Every structure is written in C-alpha cells, then in structure tokens.
Amino acid sequence: MLFHPTDSRSAGSIESRRVVVTGCGLATALGNTWEANALGFREGRSAFRGVRRFPVDRQRVKIAGEVDLPEEFPFPGVSERDLHRTDHGAKMLLWAGEQCMAQAGWSKGSEAPLVFGTTSGGMLLGQDYYRNAIAPTSSRRKQSERSIYYQAQRQVTLLKQAHGLIGSTLVIANACASGANAIGLAWQLVRFGQAERALCGGYDALCELVFAGFDSLQALSPTVCRPFDEHRDGLALGEGAAVFAIETLAGAKARGARILGEICGYAAGTDCHHLTQPHPCGLAAVDTMTRACAVAGLSPGEIQYVNAHGTGTPMNDASETEAINCWAGNTVGDLRVSSTKASVGHLLGAAGAVEVAVCLMALQGQWLPPTRTCRKPDPACRFGLITEPQAASLNHVITNSFGFGGANASLVLGGAG
Amino acid sequence: MKHVVVSGMGAVSPAGWGVHALLDAVTAGHRLEETFQERPHREPVGVRIVPEPSAEILNRLRHPRLRRVSPISRYVVWAAREALDEAKETLNSPTARIGTVFCTTSGCVSYSRRFYQETLDDPSLASPLVFPETVFNAPASHLAAVLGNRAENYTFAGDAGTVLQGLALAGQLLLRGELDGCLLVAAEERDWLIGDAFRSFSKSIPVAEGAGALYLTLSEGAKFRLNKVTDPFFYGADTTRESAVVSMARQLDPGHEGEGAMLLDGVTGSSRLDRPELSAWRDWTGTRRSVKTVLGEGFAAGAMWQIVAGVSALRTGEVHRAVVSLPGSYQFAIGAEFAI
Numbered sequence: 001m002l003f004h005p006t007d008s009r010s011a012g013s014i015e016s017r018r019v020v021v022t023g024c025g026l027a028t029a030l031g032n033t034w035e036a037n038a039l040g041f042r043e044g045r046s047a048f049r050g051v052r053r054f055p056v057d058r059q060r061v062k063i064a065g066e067v068d069l070p071e072e073f074p075f076p077g078v079s080e081r082d083l084h085r086t087d088h089g090a091k092m093l094l095w096a097g098e099q100c101m102a103q104a105g106w107s108k109g110s111e112a113p114l115v116f117g118t119t120s121g122g123m124l125l126g127q128d129y130y131r132n133a134i135a136p137t138s139s140r141r142k143q144s145e146r147s148i149y150y151q152a153q154r155q156v157t158l159l160k161q162a163h164g165l166i167g168s169t170l171v172i173a174n175a176c177a178s179g180a181n182a183i184g185l186a187w188q189l190v191r192f193g194q195a196e197r198a199l200c201g202g203y204d205a206l207c208e209l210v211f212a213g214f215d216s217l218q219a220l221s222p223t224v225c226r227p228f229d230e231h232r233d234g235l236a237l238g239e240g241a242a243v244f245a246i247e248t249l250a251g252a253k254a255r256g257a258r259i260l261g262e263i264c265g266y267a268a269g270t271d272c273h274h275l276t277q278p279h280p281c282g283l284a285a286v287d288t289m290t291r292a293c294a295v296a297g298l299s300p301g302e303i304q305y306v307n308a309h310g311t312g313t314p315m316n317d318a319s320e321t322e323a324i325n326c327w328a329g330n331t332v333g334d335l336r337v338s339s340t341k342a343s344v345g346h347l348l349g350a351a352g353a354v355e356v357a358v359c360l361m362a363l364q365g366q367w368l369p370p371t372r373t374c375r376k377p378d379p380a381c382r383f384g385l386i387t388e389p390q391a392a393s394l395n396h397v398i399t400n401s402f403g404f405g406g407a408n409a410s411l412v413l414g415g416a417g
Numbered sequence: 418m419k420h421v422v423v424s425g426m427g428a429v430s431p432a433g434w435g436v437h438a439l440l441d442a443v444t445a446g447h448r449l450e451e452t453f454q455e456r457p458h459r460e461p462v463g464v465r466i467v468p469e470p471s472a473e474i475l476n477r478l479r480h481p482r483l484r485r486v487s488p489i490s491r492y493v494v495w496a497a498r499e500a501l502d503e504a505k506e507t508l509n510s511p512t513a514r515i516g517t518v519f520c521t522t523s524g525c526v527s528y529s530r531r532f533y534q535e536t537l538d539d540p541s542l543a544s545p546l547v548f549p550e551t552v553f554n555a556p557a558s559h560l561a562a563v564l565g566n567r568a569e570n571y572t573f574a575g576d577a578g579t580v581l582q583g584l585a586l587a588g589q590l591l592l593r594g595e596l597d598g599c600l601l602v603a604a605e606e607r608d609w610l611i612g613d614a615f616r617s618f619s620k621s622i623p624v625a626e627g628a629g630a631l632y633l634t635l636s637e638g639a640k641f642r643l644n645k646v647t648d649p650f651f652y653g654a655d656t657t658r659e660s661a662v663v664s665m666a667r668q669l670d671p672g673h674e675g676e677g678a679m680l681l682d683g684v685t686g687s688s689r690l691d692r693p694e695l696s697a698w699r700d701w702t703g704t705r706r707s708v709k710t711v712l713g714e715g716f717a718a719g720a721m722w723q724i725v726a727g728v729s730a731l732r733t734g735e736v737h738r739a740v741v742s743l744p745g746s747y748q749f750a751i752g753a754e755f756a757i
Contacts, residue, residue, distance in 0.1 A: 002585035003646035144617035153575035173553030212540040213548035405558025
C-alpha cells in the first residue's frame, strides 16, 4: 500500500539509508550514450543546429539542441502498436530507460516505483490532437489514442511495463525543476524505506508551443547561449531524457552492482517573487542549496563544484550568481561553477536529470565540464567559472534546478567511493 | 501515536463556491444543470461549469498574481484558502513548514489551447503574458505567492487517482517530520478541448470543472484519520480495467464491511464506464454516494470532491468509515480509507 496505518507507528523515528545510482541512460543533442555525452560535456562541445522538428521560419530564433534517435531500435518490452502511438519524447524516455536498465542489471519483476519529471510530456501528440480537432474535415480516428498517449503518466507507464517493473508511477510537472524534483522524491522514497529501489529522471521533447513560448518571452538567445557571460542574452532550448536506477547502498553492494555515485542530499523550495522571474538575490536558491547540504551533512566548503541552473538569461544568472556567492560565503573563491546548458541547451523537465548525469560523469572522471561559450565572465561571479576543460579532484558536487513558478531544487551528489 | 488528519477542507464545484454548496448538491443527489460549449465544426460538448463568483468571492480573490490567471488558478486559491481558514492556519509563523501538493489531469488547458492557436496563427505575435500560464505548476505557484509560502510545492500530473498518490506522499512527508502541515489541492478548468477528448470515452457524461483542497496535519487525539491508500493498479496489456478495479477494491476493503461505512465511488452514470466498479463493489452493504453522477467527470478535482464528501460524512457522525474508490479514466485504479 502507498499509505498504511503502520506508517504512523514510525512517525518521528524513521531512519535514513544511503542511496546510490547503479544505472544511468540518457539522450541529448551530444549523443545517445553515456560515453558520447561524457566526451561532449568534458570538452564543452556545443550541439545546436537549425530546428528540423517543426517550422521556425516565423520565429525570432531558429536553433536548438535536437536529439536524433536511431531510426530503428529494439524495445523488447514495448509492443509495436504502443511504440507507433508514442511521440519523440516518450521514445527518448524509453531509449534512456533501456540503457539505464541494462546498466543496472535489474531483473524483470523488480519492485521499483517510477518518479519522472516533465514539463510538457506528450505535447507533440497534444499539438496533433488540437490541429485535428480544429480542422473542418479531419478524421477522429486517432484522436482517442492521442488523448491517452499524450498523458505523461501513460508514457512513464510504458517504460514501467517495458521492463516489467512493479510499483507506482508519479509524474512531477514542476516546470524546469521537474527532473531534479523527481530524483529528489525518488531518493526520499528509497532513503526512508518506502522502496528498496526506484527508477527516476526527467524527459522533454522540443515542441512548437514551448519553443514559441520562450521566444515570445524573448528568453531565447538570438546569438549564442553564454551562461554567466557579462554579455549573455538568453537561453537555447534543447531536448532530452535521463533515467536513473537508484537503490540502497547496502542492496547495491549485496548484489555486487557497479556504483556510479551517491545521492547525498536534496531540498526543494518555492520562490514567490514572480511567475517567470527569480528573486534578484536568489533567496529560495540559497535556501535549497543550504538545506540540501545540511541533509547531506556537508558545509558549502566541502562542495567542490556547482552545476548551475545557468540558463544564460540575464536575470537567472544574476540571481543564481548572488545565491551561490551568498551560500558559499567565504569559501566561494575555492568553488568551481559551470553551466552545461551551453552544450545541449535548456532541456526543461529533463534539465535537472541530465545535469545529475553530468555531475556523476564529472565525479567518476574527476573533471569539470566547461561553459566554453562564456568569453567574459560576469564580474559578479566571485567563484571560479569553468570555461575550459580541466581535471579536478571532486568528492561532492551540487546541482541546481529552477523553474517557472519559483520551483527550486538542489541535489548533492558524491562519488562512487 | 500521531496520525494524519484532515484539519480543513475547501471546494469549488459546479454546485458553487465552498464545501457547503458541494455537500448540499451531493446530498440532494440531483444532477446539476449542464451547459454546452461550442467547439469547431462539431456539435457543442456538455460541461458542468462553476457558477460566476459573487462580488464577495471576487474581493477575496484580489491579488496581483491573480489578475491574468485562467479560472483554474482562482479555483485552487479559493479551495486552499477555505481549507486553511477552517483549520485556522494563518501561515504567519516564520518557522512553519506548510507544503503544497497540487494534482491535475488537464492543467491550464484554456491558456495552453489559446497560446498554441496564437502560435499557429503567427508565433511572432503569440502573447508572452499567456505562455507562462500554460505550465502545469502555474496554479500552485500562484497559490504559494498569494499565501507567501516558500515551502516545498509539488505539482503532479496524471489520472484522477494521482490525488490519492499525492495524499500518500503528503502523509509520508508529515510523518517524517519534514512538514508541519500540507495542502493537498486538485483542480481542473473547463475548455471545449477537454470535453472533445472525453467524448472518446463517453458521449453522455459531461466534464466538470472546479477544485478541492484538504489541509492535512498530524494529530494524536483526532476523531478520525487517514487510514490507508492502496497501491495503484495500472491498466495495461496484462491487466484489464476490470481486474485493476477488483484488485483495488480487495486491498481497500477485503471483507466489504459496509456497516456504518460509506463508499464514495467513481460511478458516472455511464453503464459502460461504470461496469467494472459496479461489479467490484456489488456486495457493498453500506451507504453509497456517487459524486460524479451529480457533478460530472471532474478528473482530479472530482477525486477531491469524493474525498471531501467522505470526510464530511465522518465529521457529522453519519458513518465511522469513508471508503474512496477511484477507477481512473485512463491509467489506474486506486482507493483510500478514512476512519474513526
């Protein structure tokens, strides 16, 4: 049961357990494997191109970080009919899930709740539905299936069924913090004993509605996305998915699983300042970073690297810079910070999840992913902004995700050792 | 021993603004008046809409963040405030940690449709004021801003049963001591697009709009408590809707012990849609209320109306157990029980 009276008996006496990552699959514009992404992020490659998925001739901005999946790929657990009915977002999710499950080595029938974040789930199908609904002579033949497969919960359920997992599915739609929130909530389920394992992450596909939305806000960079650059002028959109298998450290060790890293802390909060703009001082960001570190039992001085939300918009990066400066205090000079959105774009509901993967790669490889498009760091940055590839000695890192509506989340990650 | 309890409730429904209006309509059991919304190139779709708010209600909803919002955000704020008012929770304590879990099936659909139409017409003229209101968590964000609440705030999108997943999560957060209180809110808004999509499942059941809210806290001496939330039983290749509903009913109420209990079922009035649930609960001997037959298919909001009706029956002493059965439209069946 999801909730039972016996839960009440343990109120106030719940012990926490260490939780590790034993599987990760991802798809971004840099590639569709861990290795391709690790190489790309380590070098700080940019993977943008002219948008091919929908017409952008009347949009102000015309580039994004698109993901090309193989034309054909096997999903043994998904029927041809289901696969045919899904959209690109769901396919990226299934692709990342397939890699993740292969790496984790979980068997079919494993009990594992699924917790995923997305901002617009199956919006590509939603758009198809709407265009058909308003067309004077359209057929309604596929409208029913579009209305079902459009639902993000359906897409996550397909992933669950593909791998024979047993457990609930939960879809978090906390805007651009969704992926981080999903990993944080799944981590809590395992940490506090409500599950031994969980599959979690985030995904989002580029779609016309969202692209036009960010363009209408003039949030997209008409030049080059340059997070934390003094002359930054906006973000670049991307798409992608990242899926993680997480389980207790004890469980992973008992079955001899390869550990990719540890999730050590998580906190979420709300910035009430504005629907789309962060508080200028980043108060909620300071709060979530501070609390996530406290949960992990770490001080800011024990964090070597921040994977910033770092969208490249003037307001986000100014606010986050203030927040990082404030949170790190007198240790800020030793801190290294970068935004990997310069490489693949802002992946919205997938951003927090893909950035957790980048952190795990950095911890594993002991390197720092650069923001190479940043030519002249904003003088407000009192931390070390990584603009060139470099090796590092990393024990713990933190990743930030902030979304519309003031959704803020921070995750603290540690190495496999 | 501390238990998860309902300290306050709120509702906005086609019956009116407030819990009393909802309960009066459900108790009376008469189907509310249906209105019809135009849709392109086809006959209008039946909907049950929330009545226009009174001047007093509008006055209470005055806030800078609510100036341009679509109806769903107003419903969310009203229902949440009603629940907090009943619980006398002012959120004035600087140390209080009051979380929010917001659940919705369709979300801010009216602005999403409008913005996408603007994009199709000419993306360079699409409104930057409308786009931010299309995100699923916009209503929960507005609520946080109105209340000045900086605590955790989660928006869950999914089938109606997502509300009970949210209820379980809220209960766990409270029991772990991470929150002092938690608002669980669910809401939907009307749009012809929702009615159009739902016609794939039923041509006779009108969709409904509104919201419901619970303010949940921990208590040692409360009269009744959240007793259980079942597992979600998913529909899929190996599991029919029928068998999922039976599994849920078995886990929720193995002995069908209906004496002194009320079943708040998800029966809609459509024989095809209702068949699995009617079959699963055919041996139920207690009292029974079918909120949807009165109000229509309210998706996540409708799930919350079922809970509000059940908790109200416990409060008045009408029953000592309230069983909520939620066979969702698309994804899974799930249930919950509140009991003395």
